[in-house]
Amino acid sequence: xxxxxxxxxxxxxxxxxxxxxxxxxxxxxxxxxxxxxxxxxxxxxxxxxxxxxxxxxxxxxxxxxxxxxxxxxxxxxxxxxxxxxxxxxxxxxxxxxxxxxxxxxxxxxxxxxxxxxxxxxxxxxxxxxxxxxxxxxxxxxxxxxxxxxxxxxxxxxxxxxxxxxxxxxxxxxxxxxxxxxxxxxxxxxxxxxxxxxxxxxxxxxxxxxxxxxxxxxxxxxxxxxxxxxxxxxxxxxxxxxxxxxxxxxxxxxxxxxxxxx
Amino acid sequence: xxxxxxxxxxxxxxxxxxxxxxxxxxxxxxxxxxxxxxxxxxxxxxxxxxxxxxxxxxxxxxxxxxxxxxxxxxxxxxxxxxxxxxxxxxxxxxxxxxxxxxxxxxxxxxxxxxxxxxxxxxxxxxxxxxxxxxxxxxxxxxxxxxxxxxxxxxxxxxxxxxxxxxxxxxxxxxxxxxxxxxxxxxxxxxxxxxxxxxxxxxxxxxxxxxxxxxxxxxxxxxxxxxxxxxxxxxxxxxxxxxxxxxxxxxxxxxxxxxxxxxxxxxxxxxxxxxxxxxxxxxxxxxxxxxxxxxxxxxxxxxxxxxxxxxxxxxxxxxxxxxxxxxxxxxxxxxxxxxxxxxxxxxxxxxxxxxxxxxxxxxxxxxxxxxxxxxxxxxxxxxxxxxxxxxxxxxxxxxxxxxxxxxxx
Numbered sequence: 132x133x134x135x136x137x138x139x140x141x142x143x144x145x146x147x148x149x150x151x152x153x154x155x156x157x158x159x160x161x162x163x164x165x166x167x168x169x170x171x172x173x174x175x176x177x178x179x180x181x182x183x184x185x186x187x188x189x190x191x192x193x194x195x196x197x198x199x200x201x202x203x204x205x206x207x208x209x210x211x212x213x214x215x216x217x218x219x220x221x222x223x224x225x226x227x228x229x230x231x232x233x234x235x236x237x238x239x240x241x242x243x244x245x246x247x248x249x250x251x252x253x254x255x256x257x258x259x260x261x262x263x264x265x266x267x268x269x270x271x272x273x274x275x276x277x278x279x280x281x282x283x284x285x286x287x288x289x290x291x292x293x294x295x296x297x298x299x300x301x302x303x304x305x306x307x308x309x310x311x312x313x314x315x316x317x318x319x320x321x322x323x324x325x326x327x328x329x330x331x332x333x334x335x336x337x338x339x340x341x342x343x344x345x346x347x348x349x350x351x352x353x354x355x356x357x358x359x360x361x362x363x364x365x366x367x368x369x370x371x372x373x374x375x376x377x378x379x380x381x382x383x384x385x386x387x388x389x390x391x392x
Numbered sequence: 393x394x395x396x397x398x399x400x401x402x403x404x405x406x407x408x409x410x411x412x413x414x415x416x417x418x419x420x421x422x423x424x425x426x427x428x429x430x431x432x433x434x435x436x437x438x439x440x441x442x443x444x445x446x447x448x449x450x451x452x453x454x455x456x457x458x459x460x461x462x463x464x465x466x467x468x469x470x471x472x473x474x475x476x477x478x479x480x481x482x483x484x485x486x487x488x489x490x491x492x493x494x495x496x497x498x499x500x501x502x503x504x505x506x507x508x509x510x511x512x513x514x515x516x517x518x519x520x521x522x523x524x525x526x527x528x529x530x531x532x533x534x535x536x537x538x539x540x541x542x543x544x545x546x547x548x549x550x551x552x553x554x555x556x557x558x559x560x561x562x563x564x565x566x567x568x569x570x571x572x573x574x575x576x577x578x579x580x581x582x583x584x585x586x587x588x589x590x591x592x593x594x595x596x597x598x599x600x601x602x603x604x605x606x607x608x609x610x611x612x613x614x615x616x617x618x619x620x621x622x623x624x625x626x627x628x629x630x631x632x633x634x635x636x637x638x639x640x641x642x643x644x645x646x647x648x649x650x651x652x653x654x655x656x657x658x659x660x661x662x663x664x665x666x667x668x669x670x671x672x673x674x675x676x677x678x679x680x681x682x683x684x685x686x687x688x689x690x691x692x693x694x695x696x697x698x699x700x701x702x703x704x705x706x707x708x709x710x711x712x713x714x715x716x717x718x719x720x721x722x723x724x725x726x727x728x729x730x731x732x733x734x735x736x737x738x739x740x741x742x743x744x745x746x747x748x749x750x751x752x753x754x755x756x757x758x759x760x761x762x763x764x765x766x767x768x769x770x771x772x773x774x775x776x777x778x779x780x781x782x783x784x785x786x787x788x789x790x791x792x793x794x795x796x797x798x799x800x
Contacts, residue, residue, distance in 0.1 A: 196783050209790035235784070246798045249760075250791050252784075254741065254771050334753060 132387065135188045136379025137170065137204065138213065139197025142233035142261065143346065144169035146177040147376035148188070152384030153220070157181035158373055170201060190383035194375050196234065208382045210375050214344050215239050215247040216385075217378030221368050226338035229328060229357065229365070230374070231347035233261040236328050238335040251335040256295070259327030261347045263296050267320045270303055271313060275350075278317050282352030285318035299323065318352060325356030332361055342366040344374035409618070409638035416630055417620040420453070421506055427452035428507035433573045436509040436529065439623045439695070440517050440712045441540060444589060444705065445565055447627035448582040449575050454506045455624045459495070460488035464669035464775035466503040473776050486744045487775035489525035496532050511535055511572055513565070517542035517715040519747045536572055538565045542710055548720050550710035559706045586705065590698055591632035595639050596622050597696040602642040603687040603732045607657035609645030612686030613676045614652055616667045622695035658683030659796045662729050664756070665740030665748060666691055670777035671785075678782075678789050679738075684796075688732040690725055714747050721751075722758045729763045736796045737767045738789065743779040766795035 134152065138145040144167075148157040159176035163169025178185065193204035194213040210230075218228045219241060228239040236259050240249040253259050261275075268275040289311050291299050299320075306316055324347070341363050347353055348371035358365050370377065404411045428434050434452045437443070446453050463472055464487070473487055475494035483490075495501050499508060514526035514537060523539065530537035540561050543554060550558075566577050596619075602609050618638060625631045645651055661679070663686040668675050679686060694713045699705040713721065729737070739756050741749045752769065760767040768788045773779035 196787070199786070209787055209794060211787070211791035212794045247791070247795055249766060249795070250768070252769075252788060334757070 132189050132384070133183055133187050134380045134383035134387065135191040136213070136217075136376040136381070136383065137174070137191065137193045137195075137201065138210065138373075138375035138379060139170050139193065139195040139201055140210075140232055140234070140375070141196055142265075143372070144173040144195075144197070145373050145376040146173045147373050147380050148177065148181065148183055149377065149380040149384060152381055152388070155370070155373075155377065157183060158370075158376070160372065166197070166200075170197060190387050192379040192383040192386075194379040194382075206383065206386060208379060211237060211239055211250050212247055213375045213378030213382060215241055215245075215378065216381045217374030217376070218342050218344055219245045220377055220381055221370060221374070222340055222342055222366055224340045225342055225366075227332070227335070227341040228374070229332055229341065229343045230345040231259070231261060231324070231328060231343070231353070232345040233265075236260050236331060238328070238332045238337075240335050240338065249335055251331045253327070253331060259324055259331075261345070263299070263324055264320065264347065264350070264353075266296055266300055267303060267317075270300060270307075271317070273313075273317070278321060279349070279351035279353075281314050282318040282321050284314040285312070287312070287315050288322060289315045289319040291319045291323040321350060321352035322356040325353050325360055329357055329360035332357075337361055337363060339363055340366060342368070342371070344371045346372050348372065407637075409634055409641050412630070412634035412637055413618050413621045416625050416628070416634055420455075420624045421459075421504070424452040424454050424507040425505070433510045434507045435511045435513050436506075436526075437513040438515050438518060438522055438526070440542075440709060441513045441515045442562060442705070442709055443627040444582065444585050445562070445569065446513065447585045447589075448578065449566070449569055449573075450581075451569070451573070451575075452507065453624070454509065456492040456495075456506075457488050458620055458623050459504050459506050460491040460775050461620075461667075461669045462504040463491055463495075463501055464777075465672055467670070468501060468503040469670050469775040470777050472501060483776070483778075484743075486519070486521045486525070487773055488744065489521060491775055492525065493528060493532070496529050509533065509535060511569070512537045513540075514538070515540040515542050515709070517544075517709060517712050519714055519745065521746075536568070538568050540565060542715060544714075545710060545716050545720070548717065550707050554710055555703050555706045558710055559703065562706065585627045586699075588629050588632055589627045592622065592626045592628075592635050593696040593698045595632060595635035596626075597693060597698065599635060599639040599642050600688070600692055600696075601731065602639070602646060605646045606660070606733055607651055608653060608660065608685055608687045608732075609642045609651050611651070611653035611676075611680070612663065612689060612692075613667075613672070613680075615689065615692040616672070619692045619695055622692075626695065626697065653680070653685045655680055655683050657685045659735050659793060660685055660687045660733055661736040661738050661792070661796075662687070662725065662732070662734045663689045663691075663738050663740070664725070664752065665742045666745060666774040668740055668742075668772040668780055669775055671772065671780050671782070674782055675772075675785065678786055682789065682793050684736075684789070684793060686738070687734060688728045690721075690728065693724075693728070718751055718755065718758075722755055722762075725755070725759050726762050729759060729765065734763065734765060735799065736765050736792045737763075738792060739767065739769045741769050741771050743771065743773045744775060766792055766799070768792035 161173040472491040476490035
């Protein structure tokens, strides 16, 4: 049995097909989320890259901020539930998911049996989200994907004290004008994201095993800063950006199984 | 192209609580405008000021908080806020204050006109922003400001000293108003007004407590409309009568299995904080469409002032939600959650109300832990529409619903 999960975020669209609710048999990702052709492009890529046909899909669940505008899914589920389900599939003992996406950051607590038991999300502010890193990458004329390796070369991290993306932007420009090393600045930027998200995590309550999901999970500097701030190991899987889509496909599978009973 | 068919609103039964309460709330504005035309004094008054004073003295009252809520609900919140901001008021200041200060400047707003005041009655049991708001109104309008200092209670209950301190100010306010408007206090009238206020309060609290039934006989968002009467007219005889009709209707609904909540009641939540007036429909529908009924809110109960003596009346005004400590605030909410079989708590982090929202992270944590219910927070504002995102609201409500479903 094949189920499809589609995660339409603010910056990317992800698709995953699960076989029998366990095995990832196809996946795709495209830049462009809500309000763009990203979702249709991600689906086209999915069908092109896999031998599975649309008619083979038993059920489809859509998640992410674009879920309500997308036509063609059988179910909608919040990204909270989907990141919890996706993370739990990859890490069976998972208790805490830290998801930093393009537009928001969330910390999801799971009970011992894997149910979402609590969540905390960021307020109406871009600081502490992927958007903050995008803005900083733009000022530094860097690819945000290079932040992790760049920060690793830092010898004297520069603290970014502003709690607002716009103020932090001018702070970074001032530091560049002061001639600070780019590596030290990038390390400080990553730490400032981590510190804000760590505060959310403490509110939700951190229980191990902890993992990160969402696009920012790939940024090793943010992960390390979060580990330091929370004093826990944070698991990372290359599939982290797909956890929402994996969870959505799993959500479909769970629904089908429930119906069959 | 087919012509759009406009739905005619269903006529409201004049014997219904909805009609009676709506009429009392709208009459309060009309009566004050009429009083002004006749040269009688009008006062603007804070919602948690002892209404017994102006009511006994026969002063026409206008509640700027209620006016601002109405303006915001009718879509003019941002326009009015921007008028105040252009005059230098920060957008971090309470949006009710900004709207009210803008109205004092413009003296018109078609979304809710009011009579201009001859004096201001202010108290700080709501917040301290209220003081500066009213001070500036007094300065702009060049009229007297009468201030009741009702301190925040660090202790669980107001001490006798606090009650004595506020009680003395009560009489001082009375004497000031007697001098300003050349009017006389009447003890018999005072006794009558306190009776009306208690009757209305008891019926109101009894009506809200009907939500203890499963399913609830009403949609909790109804309370946000009906409470306007408790804010603006609780000292009037007709308020008590209308509240008793409301109570009777809710009891009948329960007996006959009816409810004003039109969907199947799948989940029951407590809503924390002042309503998000600019998005009342969005926030209400976001719950209703998912079968979530808001069965209780401390905001509505805050306007039930029940007492048996002068000191108890003063103590009641010292114990409104924003003037009590975390422990008492928490216990009140836990009581409401347990009495009304609440399954989840939705907290409005109201950008306007720093005092109310400031301790909500800890409040939510403690109430959630004690009641074993999930808690979700969303950002919004009581009157400034720029501080709310519908997509973020829906995600949080959906997350809350999914946990409540998993807990069943």
